[in-house]
Amino acid sequence: MMKQRAPRSITITDIANAAGVSKSTVSLVLKNSPLIKAATAEKVWAAAHRLGYVYNRGAANLRHGSSNIVGMIVNDLTNPFFVELLIGVERVLLKSGFITLLAHTAEDSTIQNRVLASMREHNAAGIILCPVLDSPADLPAQISDWGLPLVVVVRQLGKLDYDFVGSDSCAGMHLATEHLLSKGHRKIAYIGRRGGSQVSRQRRKGYLDALREHGVDTEDRWIIDAPISSLGGQQGIETLLGLDDRPTAVVCYNDSVAMGVLHELGNRGLQAGRDIGVVGFDDIAEAAHTNPPLTTMAVNPQHQGELASRLLLERLGNRTAPPTKHIIRPELVVRATA
Amino acid sequence: MMKQRAPRSITITDIANAAGVSKSTVSLVLKNSPLIKAATAEKVWAAAHRLGYVYNRGAANLRHGSSNIVGMIVNDLTNPFFVELLIGVERVLLKSGFITLLAHTAEDSTIQNRVLASMREHNAAGIILCPVLDSPADLPAQISDWGLPLVVVVRQLGKLDYDFVGSDSCAGMHLATEHLLSKGHRKIAYIGRRGGSQVSRQRRKGYLDALREHGVDTEDRWIIDAPISSLGGQQGIETLLGLDDRPTAVVCYNDSVAMGVLHELGNRGLQAGRDIGVVGFDDIAEAAHTNPPLTTMAVNPQHQGELASRLLLERLGNRTAPPTKHIIRPELVVRATA
DNA sequence: CTGAAAGCGCTTACAG
DNA sequence: CTGAAAGCGCTTACAG
Numbered sequence: 001m002m003k004q005r006a007p008r009s010i011t012i013t014d015i016a017n018a019a020g021v022s023k024s025t026v027s028l029v030l031k032n033s034p035l036i037k038a039a040t041a042e043k044v045w046a047a048a049h050r051l052g053y054v055y056n057r058g059a060a061n062l063r064h065g066s067s068n069i070v071g072m073i074v075n076d077l078t079n080p081f082f083v084e085l086l087i088g089v090e091r092v093l094l095k096s097g098f099i100t101l102l103a104h105t106a107e108d109s110t111i112q113n114r115v116l117a118s119m120r121e122h123n124a125a126g127i128i129l130c131p132v133l134d135s136p137a138d139l140p141a142q143i144s145d146w147g148l149p150l151v152v153v154v155r156q157l158g159k160l161d162y163d164f165v166g167s168d169s170c171a172g173m174h175l176a177t178e179h180l181l182s183k184g185h186r187k188i189a190y191i192g193r194r195g196g197s198q199v200s201r202q203r204r205k206g207y208l209d210a211l212r213e214h215g216v217d218t219e220d221r222w223i224i225d226a227p228i229s230s231l232g233g234q235q236g237i238e239t240l241l242g243l244d245d246r247p248t249a250v251v252c253y254n255d256s257v258a259m260g261v262l263h264e265l266g267n268r269g270l271q272a273g274r275d276i277g278v279v280g281f282d283d284i285a286e287a288a289h290t291n292p293p294l295t296t297m298a299v300n301p302q303h304q305g306e307l308a309s310r311l312l313l314e315r316l317g318n319r320t321a322p323p324t325k326h327i328i329r330p331e332l333v334v335r336a337t338a
Numbered sequence: 339m340m341k342q343r344a345p346r347s348i349t350i351t352d353i354a355n356a357a358g359v360s361k362s363t364v365s366l367v368l369k370n371s372p373l374i375k376a377a378t379a380e381k382v383w384a385a386a387h388r389l390g391y392v393y394n395r396g397a398a399n400l401r402h403g404s405s406n407i408v409g410m411i412v413n414d415l416t417n418p419f420f421v422e423l424l425i426g427v428e429r430v431l432l433k434s435g436f437i438t439l440l441a442h443t444a445e446d447s448t449i450q451n452r453v454l455a456s457m458r459e460h461n462a463a464g465i466i467l468c469p470v471l472d473s474p475a476d477l478p479a480q481i482s483d484w485g486l487p488l489v490v491v492v493r494q495l496g497k498l499d500y501d502f503v504g505s506d507s508c509a510g511m512h513l514a515t516e517h518l519l520s521k522g523h524r525k526i527a528y529i530g531r532r533g534g535s536q537v538s539r540q541r542r543k544g545y546l547d548a549l550r551e552h553g554v555d556t557e558d559r560w561i562i563d564a565p566i567s568s569l570g571g572q573q574g575i576e577t578l579l580g581l582d583d584r585p586t587a588v589v590c591y592n593d594s595v596a597m598g599v600l601h602e603l604g605n606r607g608l609q610a611g612r613d614i615g616v617v618g619f620d621d622i623a624e625a626a627h628t629n630p631p632l633t634t635m636a637v638n639p640q641h642q643g644e645l646a647s648r649l650l651l652e653r654l655g656n657r658t659a660p661p662t663k664h665i666i667r668p669e670l671v672v673r674a675t676a
Numbered sequence: 677c678t679g680a681a682a683g684c685g686c687t688t689a690c691a692g
Numbered sequence: 693c694t695g696a697a698a699g700c701g702c703t704t705a706c707a708g
Contacts, residue, residue, distance in 0.1 A: 011686080012685070022694065027688090035693060037694090054458055055459045056461065056686065057460050058686090062687095064687060072440075077425055078623070087415055094449070101437060103428070104428050104429075114432070119437075121392060263628065266629030285416070291601045291605070359679085362680080362703080363678055365702065374678080399702090400685065400700090401684050401702045
């Protein structure tokens with residue numbers, strides 16, 4: 001393999017000279033303009049290939065003041081939910097001729113700000129943002145004021161006056177809890193974040209509402225404040241099992257938490273579905289392959305990713321249309337844990 | 339929130355006018371050149387902030403013929419191994435002022451080619467590539483010939499005459515198999531791809547070598563050809579359990595496969611570690627939280643990602659240095675499954 | 677210490 | 693149907 005300093009690259013001027021036409025003509029040919037005579041176009045293409053021409057998208061972007069780069073900002077790639085979301089986003093973007101500038105904030109708002117600034121400097125065509133937990137409510141407005149088309153995913157920030165794709169956490173948890181209720185459970189615990197984000201509050205609210213509507217009491221001790229992760233699930237179920245008045249079922253903030261619960265149950269020789277009911281939220285791909293397979297609420301993250309990209313693409317076409325919201329209604333997927 | 343057409347953006351010319359200096363001076367100030375008098379610099383910064391200036395990195399890149407975009411091409415984000423790798427890559431790149439253009443090929447070489455071309459058009463500073471399975475052996479040479487600095491990760495392609503970060507699959511599987519041997523197992527199966535990539539062959543070779551060296555026979559039927567996924571693991575162990583002469587342990591191509599095995603075992607009321615030995619490969623984060631916790635070979639994907647970025651950064655600084663290879667030696671992590 | 681000028685590689689009116 | 697010219701926002705010698 002030859003390693004070498006990148007030689008001065010071939011430009012449309014080189015092609016123009018080689019083909020005996022003007023730069024303008026070359027430019028027109030490259031974008032398949034119908035203005036150009038077929039014979040001329042052929043000559044130009046031939047020269048371009050012969051010279052090994054590579055289109056310089058940066059230069060073109062500078063000239064016409066736009067770009068085909070979309071910034072995707074994700075807070076937690078450690079959670080498969082967001083990976084599936086990303087895959088959905090990437091797929092439709094690529095198909096539409098866009099390319100994805102990815103940033104992972106790891107729930108750190110300093111990184112989020114830095115990354116946003118960087119995407120702005122790179123003149124991104126638009127942003128798909130899954131904001132970090134403590135994002136200011138006016139972040140969407142701010143980004144819009146920069147002139148950057150934006151779609152927010154998963155986590156709502158303040159009032160929904162921007163394009164948004166997410167799921168109905170409250171309705172989902174309501175359904176999940178009712179499923180447990182319908183299976184005869186009356187002592188139903190919850191593992192998730194107590195305070196914090198809208199999503200957290202909505203999910204807990206769905207759980208609480210369902211219990212109340214069915215006249216079922218809950219113990220405050222059964223509502224566990226734990227990190228949103230497999231580890232959080234482990235700790236949560238550990239606490240619950242240590243109680244003298246144990247719940248018979250538990251609804252988990254999401255599948256990651258539920259997987260932690262399943263794991264800890266397994267450690268203790270207990271089995272979800274037989275010894276204790278467990279339901280998750282998200283229906284990530286692994287949920288079908290846990291042990292035992294997880295009953296959960298499907299929100300189709302990949303589809304949400306696709307929706308988000310399409311929304312952004314539409315927004316690119318019409319900057320002044322009123323904002324669109326896609327709120328996925330979660331669907332119960334009954335497997336073995338409840 | 340005000341939605342509006344992006345107004346003509348503020349440029350250094352605007353700042354120059356506002357601050358009463360020349361464009362050249364503004365440019366120098368923006369890059370903190372020591373040439374400029376402090377008082378002048380201050381005046382310029384003030385004007386820049388007042389006007390809400392945003393640096394146009396594309397224009398700068400065009401002018402000085404470089405960029406701070408690094409292309410990262412990943413074949414399977416569905417496998418947490420690659421996500422951890424990506425996180426490592428992203429972290430050091432961001433810290434060094436670079437930004438990651440991500441592409442997910444989903445093991446499709448058409449997408450890989452398209453994405454490579456796109457990154458070239460975007461004038462990426464360099465590429466970190468985890469190639470799809472059927473990539474041509476001369477792909478690294480080709481990319482280098484384009485003048486694009488490259489580091490290949492995980493999967494070696496042809497001869498190693500390029501920067502590379504990966505792990506020693508053969509040694510790793512050798513260790514994994516010896517661990518099982520040391521636990522008294524003599525009937526040891528393997529679940530992975532039979533043909534295919536270098537990595538596949540190396541892993542199988544490590545397994546076979548270890549058995550041979552210890553004078554232990556294997557049955558051809560115990561070497562299962564299965565997809566590299568949780569599902570593949572399920573299918574593999576299903577086949578093995580259906581045999582009249584069952585193995586007592588199984589070494590898995592990677593943790594995803596092992597997790598499938600664990601799951602299927604659970605379905606049948608069997609327990610890894612007690613009823614059958616299981617060892618994985620990669621030590622992804624979940625491996626510590628499977629049920630039971632997975633014994634596996636640690637190769638620290640996040641660290642590999644960091645190494646890859648650093649290698650690329652070094653390569654950017656010196657295009658002619660001889661290629662560097664980092665081959666991680668896998669380490670046995672004994673947990674509960676063997 | 678600062679400014680005038682040229683140019684990175686492209687596109688876009690405008691002529692003809 | 694094609695070409696000459698201007699310009700996107702920046703940086704880089706070169707003067708002074």
